[in-house]
Amino acid sequence: SLLPATASVLLQQGVTADKVSNNITALEDRVTAASAVRSSTVCLAAVDGVKSHYLIFKSLIVLGRKPRQGGGMAEVDVDLSLEGNASLVSRQQALIRRDMRGIWWLENVGKGCVYVNGTPVLRLTSC
Numbered sequence: 001s002l003l004p005a006t007a008s009v010l011l012q013q014g015v016t017a018d019k020v021s022n023n024i025t026a027l028e029d030r031v032t033a034a035s036a037v038r039s040s041t042v043c044l045a046a047v048d049g050v051k052s053h054y055l056i057f058k059s060l061i062v063l064g065r066k067p068r069q070g071g072g073m074a075e076v077d078v079d080l081s082l083e084g085n086a087s088l089v090s091r092q093q094a095l096i097r098r099d100m101r102g103i104w105w106l107e108n109v110g111k112g113c114v115y116v117n118g119t120p121v122l123r124l125t126s127c
Helices: 004-012 017-039
Strands: 045-048 053-056 060-064 094-098 104-108 114-116 119-121
Touching (some): 045 094, 104 114
Antiparallel strands (some): 045 053, 060 094, 094 104
């Protein structure tokens, strides 16, 4: 709400309460829209490898190996082949997802083992 001194100044200038309310509503709508745009581009997390660094902007990402040119449709968000021997990485090696509570989970969906901070995450398990 407006401070009493501000309200009296506005009334002296001929500004009606309805006009002030409409202006406040319009300003709130603009702030809400700006927040929605800004929140869609907020970095949620980061994935660091030995040779690469990825910023995460969505709640589900796929880690794996990008297929060779013309070699398939597997889409990955984090290309693990940049870290070393690509033959050890599945096209879809792991999923990282954020649950409703904001907790991040890594699920190994590939053929081999995935390591998180040196700890193995076996196939079809999560951490």
